[in-house]
Amino acid sequence: MDWKLEVVPIPVSDIDRAKSFYGEQVGFAVDHDTQAGPGTRFVQLTPPGSACSIVLGASSGMPPGSVQGVQIVVPDIEAARAHLTERGVVVSPVQHFGPDGALADGPGGRWNSFVFFSDPDGNGWVLQERPADDQAV
Template identity: 75%
Template sequence: MDWKLEVIPVPVSDVDKAKAFYGEQCGFVVDHDTRVSDDVRIVQLTPPGSACSIVIGAEVGTPPGCVQGLQLVVPDIEAARGELAGRGVEVSRVQHYGSGGVLADGPGDRWNVFAFFSDPDGNGWVLQERPSD
Protein backbone atom coordinates (compact mmCIF):
# COMPACT_ATOMS: atom_id res chain seq x y z
CA MET A 1 0.00 0.00 0.00
CA ASP A 2 1.31 3.48 -0.90
CA TRP A 3 0.99 6.21 1.72
CA LYS A 4 1.40 9.64 0.19
CA LEU A 5 1.51 12.91 2.07
CA GLU A 6 -0.82 15.13 0.10
CA VAL A 7 -1.78 18.27 2.05
CA ILE A 8 -0.21 20.21 4.90
CA PRO A 9 -2.34 22.82 6.69
CA VAL A 10 -0.60 26.17 7.18
CA PRO A 11 -2.37 28.53 9.61
CA VAL A 12 -2.62 32.13 8.40
CA SER A 13 -4.36 35.27 9.67
CA ASP A 14 -5.38 36.70 6.29
CA VAL A 15 -6.30 34.25 3.51
CA ASP A 16 -6.11 36.82 0.70
CA LYS A 17 -2.69 38.05 1.80
CA ALA A 18 -1.37 34.49 2.20
CA LYS A 19 -2.83 33.42 -1.16
CA ALA A 20 -1.04 36.35 -2.85
CA PHE A 21 2.22 35.53 -1.05
CA TYR A 22 2.22 31.84 -1.93
CA GLY A 23 0.63 32.17 -5.38
CA GLU A 24 2.25 35.33 -6.72
CA GLN A 25 5.48 35.70 -4.76
CA CYS A 26 6.42 32.04 -4.25
CA GLY A 27 4.97 30.84 -7.56
CA PHE A 28 2.81 28.08 -6.06
CA VAL A 29 -0.08 26.90 -8.25
CA VAL A 30 -3.52 27.77 -6.87
CA ASP A 31 -5.31 24.42 -7.12
CA HIS A 32 -8.59 25.70 -5.78
CA ASP A 33 -10.14 28.51 -3.77
CA THR A 34 -13.39 27.22 -2.31
CA ARG A 35 -15.84 29.01 -0.06
CA VAL A 36 -17.58 26.34 2.01
CA SER A 37 -19.73 28.85 3.90
CA ASP A 38 -19.73 32.53 4.76
CA ASP A 39 -17.15 31.80 7.47
CA VAL A 40 -15.06 29.05 5.87
CA ARG A 41 -12.80 29.42 2.84
CA ILE A 42 -10.22 26.85 1.81
CA VAL A 43 -7.37 27.62 -0.58
CA GLN A 44 -5.06 24.82 -1.73
CA LEU A 45 -1.72 25.66 -3.35
CA THR A 46 1.04 23.42 -4.68
CA PRO A 47 4.73 24.27 -5.15
CA PRO A 48 5.83 23.73 -8.77
CA GLY A 49 6.77 20.08 -9.31
CA SER A 50 5.54 18.94 -5.88
CA ALA A 51 3.14 16.10 -5.16
CA CYS A 52 2.29 17.68 -1.79
CA SER A 53 0.20 20.84 -1.35
CA ILE A 54 -0.52 23.30 1.41
CA VAL A 55 -3.98 24.43 2.48
CA ILE A 56 -4.72 27.82 4.00
CA GLY A 57 -7.98 29.20 5.27
CA ALA A 58 -9.33 26.13 6.98
CA GLU A 59 -9.49 26.24 10.76
CA VAL A 60 -6.45 24.17 11.65
CA GLY A 61 -6.56 24.63 15.42
CA THR A 62 -3.14 26.26 15.66
CA PRO A 63 -2.20 29.94 15.64
CA PRO A 64 -0.89 31.63 12.49
CA GLY A 65 2.89 31.50 12.23
CA CYS A 66 3.42 28.41 14.36
CA VAL A 67 4.45 26.06 11.53
CA GLN A 68 8.24 25.94 11.13
CA GLY A 69 10.63 23.93 8.98
CA LEU A 70 8.47 23.27 5.93
CA GLN A 71 11.08 22.12 3.45
CA LEU A 72 11.32 22.62 -0.30
CA VAL A 73 14.07 20.66 -2.07
CA VAL A 74 15.45 22.29 -5.22
CA PRO A 75 18.15 21.32 -7.75
CA ASP A 76 19.71 24.82 -7.81
CA ILE A 77 19.43 26.80 -4.59
CA GLU A 78 20.98 29.97 -6.01
CA ALA A 79 18.38 30.03 -8.81
CA ALA A 80 15.52 29.26 -6.40
CA ARG A 81 16.68 31.92 -3.98
CA GLY A 82 17.03 34.42 -6.83
CA GLU A 83 13.53 33.66 -8.07
CA LEU A 84 12.02 34.22 -4.62
CA ALA A 85 14.01 37.40 -4.01
CA GLY A 86 13.06 38.68 -7.48
CA ARG A 87 9.40 38.27 -6.54
CA GLY A 88 9.85 40.27 -3.34
CA VAL A 89 10.24 37.44 -0.82
CA GLU A 90 12.70 38.18 1.99
CA VAL A 91 14.95 35.13 1.82
CA SER A 92 18.22 34.52 3.67
CA ARG A 93 21.54 34.22 1.95
CA VAL A 94 22.51 30.71 0.93
CA GLN A 95 24.11 28.94 3.87
CA HIS A 96 26.53 26.03 3.57
CA TYR A 97 27.08 23.60 6.40
CA GLY A 98 30.03 21.28 6.89
CA SER A 99 30.71 18.36 9.17
CA GLY A 100 28.92 18.64 12.48
CA GLY A 101 26.52 21.29 11.22
CA VAL A 102 29.10 24.08 11.37
CA LEU A 103 28.68 26.91 8.86
CA ALA A 104 31.30 26.36 6.15
CA ASP A 105 33.19 28.96 4.09
CA GLY A 106 32.67 27.11 0.84
CA PRO A 107 30.33 24.46 -0.41
CA GLY A 108 28.91 22.32 2.36
CA ASP A 109 28.58 18.59 2.63
CA ARG A 110 26.02 16.80 0.43
CA TRP A 111 22.46 17.87 1.30
CA ASN A 112 23.81 20.66 3.56
CA VAL A 113 23.05 23.81 1.55
CA PHE A 114 20.09 25.90 2.73
CA ALA A 115 18.23 29.21 2.54
CA PHE A 116 15.33 30.31 4.73
CA PHE A 117 12.20 32.45 4.37
CA SER A 118 8.88 33.03 6.13
CA ASP A 119 5.36 33.87 5.02
CA PRO A 120 3.68 37.10 6.24
CA ASP A 121 2.50 35.32 9.43
CA GLY A 122 5.94 33.89 10.26
CA ASN A 123 5.41 30.29 9.13
CA GLY A 124 8.97 29.19 8.37
CA TRP A 125 10.24 27.60 5.16
CA VAL A 126 13.57 25.99 4.29
CA LEU A 127 15.06 25.68 0.82
CA GLN A 128 17.47 22.77 0.57
CA GLU A 129 19.61 22.01 -2.43
CA ARG A 130 19.45 18.43 -3.70
CA PRO A 131 22.97 17.37 -4.64
CA SER A 132 23.62 16.41 -8.24
CA ASP A 133 24.89 12.89 -8.67
Protein backbone atom coordinates in the same frame (compact mmCIF):
# COMPACT_ATOMS: atom_id res chain seq x y z
CA MET B 1 0.81 0.07 0.99
CA ASP B 2 1.72 3.59 -0.20
CA TRP B 3 1.35 6.51 2.17
CA LYS B 4 1.42 9.83 0.39
CA LEU B 5 1.50 13.21 2.05
CA GLU B 6 -1.03 15.30 0.10
CA VAL B 7 -1.75 18.52 2.01
CA VAL B 8 -0.05 20.52 4.76
CA PRO B 9 -2.20 23.13 6.55
CA ILE B 10 -0.53 26.52 6.95
CA PRO B 11 -2.18 28.73 9.58
CA VAL B 12 -2.48 32.34 8.44
CA SER B 13 -4.26 35.45 9.68
CA ASP B 14 -5.28 36.79 6.25
CA ILE B 15 -6.10 34.28 3.50
CA ASP B 16 -5.99 36.85 0.68
CA ARG B 17 -2.57 38.14 1.74
CA ALA B 18 -1.23 34.59 2.11
CA LYS B 19 -2.71 33.53 -1.25
CA SER B 20 -0.95 36.45 -2.90
CA PHE B 21 2.35 35.68 -1.12
CA TYR B 22 2.41 31.98 -1.97
CA GLY B 23 0.85 32.29 -5.42
CA GLU B 24 2.36 35.48 -6.82
CA GLN B 25 5.60 35.87 -4.89
CA VAL B 26 6.72 32.33 -4.13
CA GLY B 27 5.23 30.93 -7.35
CA PHE B 28 3.00 28.12 -6.10
CA ALA B 29 0.08 27.18 -8.39
CA VAL B 30 -3.34 28.12 -7.02
CA ASP B 31 -5.28 24.85 -7.30
CA HIS B 32 -8.56 26.12 -5.93
CA ASP B 33 -10.12 28.83 -3.80
CA THR B 34 -13.31 27.42 -2.29
CA GLN B 35 -15.95 29.01 -0.09
CA ALA B 36 -17.30 25.97 1.78
CA GLY B 37 -19.86 27.95 3.74
CA PRO B 38 -20.25 31.17 5.67
CA GLY B 39 -16.85 32.03 7.11
CA THR B 40 -15.22 28.85 5.80
CA ARG B 41 -12.79 29.28 2.92
CA PHE B 42 -10.03 26.98 1.72
CA VAL B 43 -7.24 27.94 -0.68
CA GLN B 44 -5.01 25.13 -1.90
CA LEU B 45 -1.66 25.85 -3.58
CA THR B 46 1.03 23.50 -4.89
CA PRO B 47 4.76 24.12 -5.32
CA PRO B 48 5.95 23.56 -8.92
CA GLY B 49 6.69 19.86 -9.45
CA SER B 50 5.36 18.80 -6.05
CA ALA B 51 2.82 16.08 -5.31
CA CYS B 52 2.05 17.75 -1.96
CA SER B 53 0.07 20.96 -1.56
CA ILE B 54 -0.54 23.47 1.18
CA VAL B 55 -3.94 24.65 2.29
CA LEU B 56 -4.74 28.04 3.78
CA GLY B 57 -7.83 28.46 5.89
CA ALA B 58 -8.00 24.91 7.21
CA SER B 59 -9.02 24.75 10.83
CA SER B 60 -5.83 23.31 12.27
CA GLY B 61 -6.14 24.87 15.71
CA MET B 62 -2.63 26.32 15.32
CA PRO B 63 -2.06 30.06 15.58
CA PRO B 64 -0.88 31.93 12.47
CA GLY B 65 2.89 31.72 12.06
CA SER B 66 3.31 28.58 14.17
CA VAL B 67 4.43 26.23 11.39
CA GLN B 68 8.22 26.09 11.16
CA GLY B 69 10.66 24.09 9.07
CA VAL B 70 8.49 22.96 6.17
CA GLN B 71 11.13 21.82 3.73
CA ILE B 72 11.16 21.84 -0.06
CA VAL B 73 13.98 20.32 -2.10
CA VAL B 74 15.18 22.13 -5.23
CA PRO B 75 17.72 21.12 -7.88
CA ASP B 76 19.54 24.50 -7.83
CA ILE B 77 19.60 26.46 -4.56
CA GLU B 78 21.04 29.62 -6.16
CA ALA B 79 18.35 29.67 -8.87
CA ALA B 80 15.59 29.09 -6.29
CA ARG B 81 16.96 31.89 -4.11
CA ALA B 82 17.15 34.24 -7.10
CA HIS B 83 13.55 33.36 -8.05
CA LEU B 84 12.31 34.32 -4.60
CA THR B 85 14.44 37.46 -4.35
CA GLU B 86 13.26 38.69 -7.76
CA ARG B 87 9.67 38.34 -6.53
CA GLY B 88 10.27 40.35 -3.36
CA VAL B 89 10.54 37.50 -0.86
CA VAL B 90 13.01 38.17 1.94
CA VAL B 91 15.36 35.16 2.03
CA SER B 92 18.51 34.19 3.86
CA PRO B 93 21.81 33.80 2.07
CA VAL B 94 22.67 30.26 1.01
CA GLN B 95 23.86 28.52 4.17
CA HIS B 96 25.11 25.13 5.27
CA PHE B 97 25.54 23.25 8.53
CA GLY B 98 29.15 23.15 9.71
CA PRO B 99 30.82 20.28 11.59
CA ASP B 100 29.71 21.85 14.87
CA GLY B 101 26.06 21.88 13.72
CA ALA B 102 25.91 25.66 13.43
CA LEU B 103 24.77 27.40 10.26
CA ALA B 104 27.47 29.06 8.19
CA ASP B 105 27.19 31.17 5.03
CA GLY B 106 27.85 29.59 1.67
CA PRO B 107 26.98 26.29 0.05
CA GLY B 108 27.95 23.04 1.75
CA GLY B 109 28.49 19.50 0.52
CA ARG B 110 25.89 17.06 -0.79
CA TRP B 111 22.43 17.83 0.57
CA ASN B 112 23.95 20.61 2.70
CA SER B 113 22.87 23.91 1.08
CA PHE B 114 19.84 25.73 2.46
CA VAL B 115 17.85 28.95 2.09
CA PHE B 116 15.34 30.08 4.71
CA PHE B 117 12.32 32.37 4.37
CA SER B 118 9.04 33.13 6.13
CA ASP B 119 5.56 34.09 5.01
CA PRO B 120 3.92 37.34 6.23
CA ASP B 121 2.64 35.56 9.36
CA GLY B 122 6.03 34.09 10.24
CA ASN B 123 5.50 30.49 9.08
CA GLY B 124 9.05 29.30 8.35
CA TRP B 125 10.19 27.53 5.20
CA VAL B 126 13.44 25.80 4.25
CA LEU B 127 14.72 25.19 0.73
CA GLN B 128 17.31 22.43 0.50
CA GLU B 129 19.39 21.64 -2.56
CA ARG B 130 19.10 18.06 -3.72
CA PRO B 131 22.25 16.98 -5.58
CA ALA B 132 21.69 17.01 -9.35
CA ASP B 133 22.64 13.35 -9.65
CA ASP B 134 20.15 12.36 -6.94
CA GLN B 135 16.84 13.34 -8.57
CA ALA B 136 15.00 9.99 -8.39
CA VAL B 137 11.68 10.15 -6.60
